Amino acid sequence: MRPLAEFPAEARRALRFLLTDIDDTVTDEGRLPAASLAAMERLSAAGLKVIPVTGRPAGWCDHIARMWPVDAVVGENGALYFSYDRSERRMHQGFAKSAEERAADRRRLEELRQRILETVPGSGIASDQDYRLADLAIDFCEDVAPLPDHAVAQIVRLFEEAGATAKVSSIHVNGWFGQYDKLTMTRRCLSERFDLDLDAANAEIVFAGDSPNDQPMFAVFEHSVGVANVRDFALEAPPRWVTQGRSAAGFQELADAILDARG
Structure with missing residues (x-):
């Protein structure tokens, strides 16, 4: 750089x-x-x-x-x-994606939501999740105490094991189904x-x-x-x-x- x-x-x-x-x-x-x-x-x-x-x-x-x-x-x-x-x-x-595809993805993401929260202590659902149409945002430092790097990596791994794409921002791990x-x-x-x-x-x-x-x-x-x-x-x-x-x-x-x- x-x-x-x-x-x-x-x-x-x-x-x-x-x-x-x-x-x-x-x-x-x-x-x-x-x-x-x-x-x-x-x-x-x-x-x-x-x-x-x-x-x-x-x-x-x-x-x-x-x-x-x-x-x-x-x-x-x-x-x-x-x-x-x-x-x-x-x-x-x-x-x-179409509205029908997004609705189907939403059901899969709801299952994944529970799995991540149960598996990664201290993680949370992003406060803006209710306004999302296509992805699941897991909070690791915005409104929760900052999680260590290994916990963030575990969130990414859980998304990927479910077949979702996962990307890490400065505050959330976002996951969705699609390329x-x-x-x-x-x-x-x-x-x-x-x-x-x-x-x-x-x-x-x-x-x-x-x-x-x-x-x-x-x-x-x-x-x-x-x-x-x-x-x-x-x-x-x-x-x-x-x-x-x-x-x-x-x-x-x-x-x-x-x-x-x-x-």
């Missing part, structure tokens, strides 16, 4: 899209600072499309798409995207809502993240940026650039770097 200061100004000027994780990337200790929203507003005013790409639930994504200064949001680690057209007053949606991830739904969102081919336009996109579940994005984007707390994890696919600031301060640092390059 190279310092953000080495991100060439010419490449920053060419950016048209900023994709970003939410938890511990634009937030700070679980809260969304006004400065992060202001950074998104400034980026949007400068002509960039801003798209959060998160593990957070569909219910939150509806709110984010409507209320934040963003152009779309990818949620539940790639299970869906929402994009609110303010001129039409219409929410555009895309889902990785989608943040990257697959981001491709679809960019294509359907912005008529953009991700591979052809790679140099026009920057992605910011902080944790292992961002690795599919780090691996693909030429301009991937980790906020400084990404160094807390040993990643097989790290970001290309890293900020000096942690969490929200790092996101604001990235926004400033993009806007400074644009004059």
